[in-house]
Amino acid sequence: MLKYCVKRLLQSLITVLLIVSIVFLLMRLLPTDYYFREDELMKFTDEQKNERLEAEGLLDPPLVQLANFYRNMIQFQVTKGKSVVKAYALDQYIGMKLRGEEIELAKGQKTQWAFNLGMSRRVAAGQPVQKVIAEKMSVSMQIGLTSLAISLVIGVTLGVLQARKKDGILDRVGIGYTVFVNAVPHLVSYSLLLILGNKVLGLPAVYKAREPVNSLILPVTCLALGNTAGYMLWMRRYMVDELNKDYIRLAKLKGLSSTSVMFRHVLRNAFVPLAQYLPYSIVFTVGGSLLVESFFSIPGMGPMLSTAIPRYDLNLVQAIVMFYAILGVIGVFLGDLLMCLIDPRISLIRKGDAR
Amino acid sequence: MAKKQQRRKTVQELEQPVVKLDVDYSAVDKEPKKERPYGRAYLGARSAMPEEQLFEFAEYRPQDAEKIGYSNYSYWKSVWQNFVKNKPAIVMSIVFILLFIFTFVAESISPYSVATLEQDNKSIFLLPSSEHWFGTTQAGKDYWVITWYATRVSLALAALVAVGQIVAGTIIGLVWGYVRKLDRFFTELYNLIDNIPTIIYMTLIALMVGQSIGIMAVTMIAFGWLGTARNVRNLVFMYRDREYNLASRCLGTRLWRVLFRNIFPYLISVIILRLTLAIPGTIAYETTLSYLGLISEEYSLGILLKNARDSFLRFPHMLVFPAVIVSIITVTFYLVGNAFSDACDPRNHL
Amino acid sequence: MSQTNVQTVDFDARARQVLSQVPLLSARDLEVTFSLRGQKLTAIRGASLDLYEGETLAIVGESGSGKSVFTKCFVGMLDKNGSITGGSITYQGEDLAQYTEKDWLKIRGRKIAMVTQDPMTSLNPLKPIGKQILESVELHQGLKGKAAKQEVIRILNAVGIPEPERRYKQYPHEFSGGMRQRVVIAIAVACRPQILICDEPTTALDVTIQAQILDLIRRLQREQNMTIIYITHDLGVVANVADRVAVMYGGQVIEIGMANEVFFDPKHPYTWALLSALPQLGVKGEKLPAIDGTPPNLFNKIKGDAFAPRNRYALNIDYIEEPPMYEVTATHNVKAWLRDPRAPKVEQPKAIERLSELVKPAGTDPNAYHPHLDPNRETLVQVKDLQVTFGSGRKKFVAVNDVNFEIYKGETFALVGESGSGKTTIGRAIVRINPITKGEILFKGERISGKISKEMDTKVIRSLQMIFQDPMASLNERAKVDYIVSEGLINYHLYKNEHERQDKVQNALQEVGLLPEFSSRFPHEFSGGQRQRIGIARSLIMQPEFIVADEPISALDVSIRAQVLNLLNELKKQRGLTYLFIAHDLSVVRFISDRIAVIHKGQIVELAEAEELFAHPLHPYTKALLSAVPNPNPYVERVKQLIVYDPSMHDYSVDKPVWREIKPDHFVYGNQKELDGYAAELAL
Numbered sequence A: 001m002l003k004y005c006v007k008r009l010l011q012s013l014i015t016v017l018l019i020v021s022i023v024f025l026l027m028r029l030l031p032t033d034y035y036f037r038e039d040e041l042m043k044f045t046d047e048q049k050n051e052r053l054e055a056e057g058l059l060d061p062p063l064v065q066l067a068n069f070y071r072n073m074i075q076f077q078v079t080k081g082k083s084v085v086k087a088y089a090l091d092q093y094i095g096m097k098l099r100g101e102e103i104e105l106a107k108g109q110k111t112q113w114a115f116n117l118g119m120s121r122r123v124a125a126g127q128p129v130q131k132v133i134a135e136k137m138s139v140s141m142q143i144g145l146t147s148l149a150i151s152l153v154i155g156v157t158l159g160v161l162q163a164r165k166k167d168g169i170l171d172r173v174g175i176g177y178t179v180f181v182n183a184v185p186h187l188v189s190y191s192l193l194l195i196l197g198n199k200v201l202g203l204p205a206v207y208k209a210r211e212p213v214n215s216l217i218l219p220v221t222c223l224a225l226g227n228t229a230g231y232m233l234w235m236r237r238y239m240v241d242e243l244n245k246d247y248i249r250l251a252k253l254k255g256l257s258s259t260s261v262m263f264r265h266v267l268r269n270a271f272v273p274l275a276q277y278l279p280y281s282i283v284f285t286v287g288g289s290l291l292v293e294s295f296f297s298i299p300g301m302g303p304m305l306s307t308a309i310p311r312y313d314l315n316l317v318q319a320i321v322m323f324y325a326i327l328g329v330i331g332v333f334l335g336d337l338l339m340c341l342i343d344p345r346i347s348l349i350r351k352g353d354a355r
Numbered sequence B: 001m002a003k004k005q006q007r008r009k010t011v012q013e014l015e016q017p018v019v020k021l022d023v024d025y026s027a028v029d030k031e032p033k034k035e036r037p038y039g040r041a042y043l044g045a046r047s048a049m050p051e052e053q054l055f056e057f058a059e060y061r062p063q064d065a066e067k068i069g070y071s072n073y074s075y076w077k078s079v080w081q082n083f084v085k086n087k088p089a090i091v092m093s094i095v096f097i098l099l100f101i102f103t104f105v106a107e108s109i110s111p112y113s114v115a116t117l118e119q120d121n122k123s124i125f126l127l128p129s130s131e132h133w134f135g136t137t138q139a140g141k142d143y144w145v146i147t148w149y150a151t152r153v154s155l156a157l158a159a160l161v162a163v164g165q166i167v168a169g170t171i172i173g174l175v176w177g178y179v180r181k182l183d184r185f186f187t188e189l190y191n192l193i194d195n196i197p198t199i200i201y202m203t204l205i206a207l208m209v210g211q212s213i214g215i216m217a218v219t220m221i222a223f224g225w226l227g228t229a230r231n232v233r234n235l236v237f238m239y240r241d242r243e244y245n246l247a248s249r250c251l252g253t254r255l256w257r258v259l260f261r262n263i264f265p266y267l268i269s270v271i272i273l274r275l276t277l278a279i280p281g282t283i284a285y286e287t288t289l290s291y292l293g294l295i296s297e298e299y300s301l302g303i304l305l306k307n308a309r310d311s312f313l314r315f316p317h318m319l320v321f322p323a324v325i326v327s328i329i330t331v332t333f334y335l336v337g338n339a340f341s342d343a344c345d346p347r348n349h350l
Numbered sequence C: 001m002s003q004t005n006v007q008t009v010d011f012d013a014r015a016r017q018v019l020s021q022v023p024l025l026s027a028r029d030l031e032v033t034f035s036l037r038g039q040k041l042t043a044i045r046g047a048s049l050d051l052y053e054g055e056t057l058a059i060v061g062e063s064g065s066g067k068s069v070f071t072k073c074f075v076g077m078l079d080k081n082g083s084i085t086g087g088s089i090t091y092q093g094e095d096l097a098q099y100t101e102k103d104w105l106k107i108r109g110r111k112i113a114m115v116t117q118d119p120m121t122s123l124n125p126l127k128p129i130g131k132q133i134l135e136s137v138e139l140h141q142g143l144k145g146k147a148a149k150q151e152v153i154r155i156l157n158a159v160g161i162p163e164p165e166r167r168y169k170q171y172p173h174e175f176s177g178g179m180r181q182r183v184v185i186a187i188a189v190a191c192r193p194q195i196l197i198c199d200e201p202t203t204a205l206d207v208t209i210q211a212q213i214l215d216l217i218r219r220l221q222r223e224q225n226m227t228i229i230y231i232t233h234d235l236g237v238v239a240n241v242a243d244r245v246a247v248m249y250g251g252q253v254i255e256i257g258m259a260n261e262v263f264f265d266p267k268h269p270y271t272w273a274l275l276s277a278l279p280q281l282g283v284k285g286e287k288l289p290a291i292d293g294t295p296p297n298l299f300n301k302i303k304g305d306a307f308a309p310r311n312r313y314a315l316n317i318d319y320i321e322e323p324p325m326y327e328v329t330a331t332h333n334v335k336a337w338l339r340d341p342r343a344p345k346v347e348q349p350k351a352i353e354r355l356s357e358l359v360k361p362a363g364t365d366p367n368a369y370h371p372h373l374d375p376n377r378e379t380l381v382q383v384k385d386l387q388v389t390f391g392s393g394r395k396k397f398v399a400v401n402d403v404n405f406e407i408y409k410g411e412t413f414a415l416v417g418e419s420g421s422g423k424t425t426i427g428r429a430i431v432r433i434n435p436i437t438k439g440e441i442l443f444k445g446e447r448i449s450g451k452i453s454k455e456m457d458t459k460v461i462r463s464l465q466m467i468f469q470d471p472m473a474s475l476n477e478r479a480k481v482d483y484i485v486s487e488g489l490i491n492y493h494l495y496k497n498e499h500e501r502q503d504k505v506q507n508a509l510q511e512v513g514l515l516p517e518f519s520s521r522f523p524h525e526f527s528g529g530q531r532q533r534i535g536i537a538r539s540l541i542m543q544p545e546f547i548v549a550d551e552p553i554s555a556l557d558v559s560i561r562a563q564v565l566n567l568l569n570e571l572k573k574q575r576g577l578t579y580l581f582i583a584h585d586l587s588v589v590r591f592i593s594d595r596i597a598v599i600h601k602g603q604i605v606e607l608a609e610a611e612e613l614f615a616h617p618l619h620p621y622t623k624a625l626l627s628a629v630p631n632p633n634p635y636v637e638r639v640k641q642l643i644v645y646d647p648s649m650h651d652y653s654v655d656k657p658v659w660r661e662i663k664p665d666h667f668v669y670g671n672q673k674e675l676d677g678y679a680a681e682l683a684l
Helices: A002-027 A038-043 A046-055 A062-071 A090-099 A129-164 A169-183 A186-200 A212-243 A246-253 A258-275 A278-285 A290-295 A302-308 A314-342 B002-014 B062-067 B075-084 B087-109 B143-178 B180-194 B198-208 B213-240 B243-250 B255-291 B301-308 B317-344 C011-019 C067-075 C101-107 C129-141 C145-158 C164-168 C177-190 C207-224 C235-241 C259-264 C269-276 C350-357 C423-430 C454-463 C481-492 C498-511 C516-520 C528-540 C558-575 C586-592 C610-615 C620-628 C672-683
Strands: A074-080 A083-089 A109-115 C025-036 C039-051 C056-060 C082-091 C112-115 C195-199 C227-232 C244-249 C252-258 C326-329 C332-334 C379-390 C397-408 C412-416 C438-443 C464-467 C546-550 C578-583 C595-600 C603-609 C658-663 C666-670
Touching (some): A002 A062, A002 A314, A002 B180, A002 B198, A074 A090, A083 A109, A129 A169, A129 A212, A129 A258, A129 A278, A129 A290, A129 A302, A129 A314, A169 A212, A169 B317, A186 A290, A186 B301, A186 B317, A212 A258, A212 A290, A246 A258, A246 C177, A258 A314, A278 A314, A290 A302, A302 A314, A302 B198, A314 B198, B075 B317, B087 B143, B087 B317, B143 B180, B143 B213, B143 B255, B143 B301, B180 B213, B198 B213, B213 B255, B243 B255, B243 C464, B255 B301, B255 B317, B301 B317, C011 C252, C011 C259, C025 C067, C039 C056, C039 C067, C039 C082, C056 C067, C056 C235, C067 C082, C067 C112, C067 C227, C112 C177, C129 C145, C129 C164, C145 C164, C145 C177, C177 C207, C195 C207, C207 C227, C207 C620, C235 C259, C244 C259, C244 C269, C252 C259, C252 C269, C259 C350, C269 C350, C269 C558, C379 C423, C379 C578, C397 C423, C397 C603, C412 C586, C423 C464, C423 C546, C423 C578, C454 C464, C481 C516, C481 C528, C498 C516, C498 C528, C528 C558, C558 C578, C558 C586, C586 C595, C586 C610, C595 C610, C595 C620, C603 C610, C603 C620, C658 C672, C666 C672
Parallel strands (some): C039 C252, C056 C244, C112 C195, C195 C227, C546 C578
Antiparallel strands (some): A074 A083, A074 A109, C025 C039, C025 C082, C244 C252, C252 C332, C326 C332, C379 C397, C379 C438, C595 C603, C603 C666, C658 C666
């Protein structure tokens, strides 16, 4: 089990590194103008620009830059107040320690280990990007987890009820709902909900920092709308699949009533394939929903990329991509792990005694 | 039930005795024998044949025996029959076809045309009227011609992307599934791309390469083949080692022929399903991308919906027209796709 | 009745017992209709049946005869699109045909339980098997907690599952097919039912496992005093279990009687045909009396007797009116016009009389030519030290190991083994579908395994062909018969023009007994037997010298098997073909083959001439296999002694086993000590 986990994690790490590297290298193809703030671009002469670039190592060959990027991911920093005075890459620090050199600290200076992905240049100028991301995460998570919980409970329940009375009234209504939500573009259904919520219930149409709870009702509902339809659809389908299997026939032949068969056999088995994607969904609540958060102007993770990109905040873009890659990889990994735990047929260690 | 009673009656009328032959009752305890002679036969409407002839041997024809098990089942015929039975899908298809034809007519029956629209500050956000059938935009342009033009743009994009994705997906899937050595490579590639939401890639490409609708179409194809390819690959896996393919190998059939004659026909239903679902998928995706500002196009349904965001609370017509059209298109294809996939399932045939 | 052998079972006593009782359950004129996409299919067309307490009633029939649907009505488990549209099922004074789903909860499991066909899919994969049995125990025996668990463990023991405490917690995938079927039986038995319906419980299992399961069912019946309905298509199994036999055809019970009556004194032409088509009753070298055609399509309205078009004894009236049920004896009823006093008298076919002599070999044509006895015998195919492995690294699996044999021109060489024994792998290795790991395969002295030249490859393809097991999977459903049959011709362009190609296709179809007009149709329009013949035509068109027939009849109905066997024999005679006949059923193999090789876990353990193998089996596995083969004579089958083979009996740690010709043309695998023992056995 442990061996499998380590192997999978290593694989995941490679995936993340590969994606980040590709993105990093691709970004180096962009004009160097994007390394400056808008106001700096106006101010600086070409020489000044070159000087700056040279100093930050941005004129090095892309591969060298990539190596530096990874080297500096973990830094030992000397700080004074809030600003960083000097930073040592991990290998530099270890080298110094090995040589027995000490880092001299001036008065009022402190040292700390820090995770460094560079500074945001435009969106939140001068701030470390991880800090920019961290601030946004909590809002996204709130919305995400709430809507996930709602949609899971409602979606699974409705899906089960639909499958129980297949072709009944509830089933037909449910199918209509899932078709509507899945087929109609979200932008349209969100707009409809917005009109409804705003005109009828008087909920705010965009996020207002002063009324955070009211502001979040519509976004959460919008997000839950789509997810509920998804859970309903799949739960129903898996239930129907399971109900047609031979073992259900045998369970009925035992004399179990159809309700018992439902609860003791079908429900769990039908939930297993859904469960695989659950960790992914949970992990991704952190990432926020691009569309919903943009639509309601919520200061979450979602719109970050679409604000960072038009403004060419490269470090931020890089960090966001890395962040999503890690989320994705972890989500999939946890999903697989969960499957191993709940489905006895998947065994990580080969059991030899199957006869 | 009525039929059955009638049948009983005939039996009694005819008073045909239950036929018994060499019955040996010696070993039989006769007591509980009330129900015994069962399956009373009836000699109902009798043919014109005289009785002596009835009990002569009939001519035995092996060819007739060969024919009795014959069934006239045809796969595609059953698919079609099942599909036609799906009323919502058929109704929506008709509505869509009318709408599709109308997109070409709409502009010509209006006094305006997209090419000659100009900003007009006097007629901003006019409500629908006999002058402007769908009202006007924030720039005072006629919304009718814009909407229909945008519909054409979106449909063209959707068709292009859907076909591109399916063709790429099918070819890659066939190779992935049939060439064992490439399985690992494609699986890793798949995981690499699939681990991260596609929107991230789309954003990156928009950033690095550009936001024109053409580039976005290519990008959507480049990242959209995955689902189809995996689906096709799994099916190829399923059929690859079926006995009929082994038989083809025994007969020395070439690879391309096996792929084309033996495997491809089994994929057609999946490919059509994927194609019909890729169209609403692309249209919905286009609206999202447009909203996020990743597509820079003057008019498309996504752009119209995006532009409507700031005004539709006051001017609902900005939302309603593109929203209704986009919904008709996506719902139609979604329903048709699902109806087709149900119709293709042999379990629903019989 | 003319049986000469000892009557090991007193069927007359059982008959008296039956006649003294009121039926426990009785179905009358049952009619079941399925609606399938607008069409109506009448699966059961007025079937009647009585079931008596304590008996085992076997229902035999081909697929589509309605045997399974019929019994599903007894537990209220018809598929959703089916319903009982007429007749009644009386049980305990109530009509089960009128029951609602709620009513069924009183009966299902509690009174009438059922063992289903496929053990691989019948158990919930996500629940420990103990829990699944526990449900039955709690529900029907009212036990709870520890007591219930104790009972489950007792039942696991009773159905022959070793280490029940450990096994209790295991999941279905940790069990083999045979063990899973024991679990399924345990679940049914734990309900303590009065009636147990077994729906082909051994069809998916190997013969040796089948014999064990049959034993188990019989033992449980005695212990729990159950009444059993046993559904099967295998007459050997019927002989093993049945007190009474009901034969079904076209949705009706056409003959019912005590087992001895139905086997030794059948009256219905269909039963005659079914019995005489048994390869066990055939004379080697002669044609089997096959039944032409296929079972009826129940979508069509059937007029008169459903069997009439295939019946050689059909009367005119058979085409006009359905026959009534005639009473032969108090326990024996037949639904055939031939029993009418006005009908001509017909003697039952000779083959059926041979049934009573089945202890001895079925007989061979003394003048038959046996290629391997020919002093000038020519080796056509030679397999040398063959090894085939699948997978690699830790997952490596040796499917076939160290296999040696020669096949002589003109003979039928049989390879017999259970599922997973590697027999198919060998066949596929010969036709180059499976690559081999070690050893070599020679065809007419030339190597055809591994890398070979293009000309050689063409030669192999043209001279070596294969017939596949599953007629449903071996034809491309999306291609017309014309393309399927001529695929080989097209690949090598073996025709001058289109006209010649079509001619060749039609000739090939005619040769396998199909109508030439079939060429423009699609495979799904044909029945299993017809499809199998299309597959044979596809191989024949290449004019091969050697054909690997991979279980060509095991997926076919009993009545169809004889057609295909006859065809294969006929082709062999006409074209001088040589066959490698792969099978799991020794009784078929004895009829068709000259020599038999027995394979176990990838290793051939014994090889001998067919009759020699049956007369003097040496290897314990061969003995076990022979002992398990069902024999269609109930008197013999009921008393057969099962020999169970345990591979751990061999001690090959020091004394290594070898492949040795212990007597001319009789090879056996064993170490020196075992070989000495075998030699001594032969000398006796």
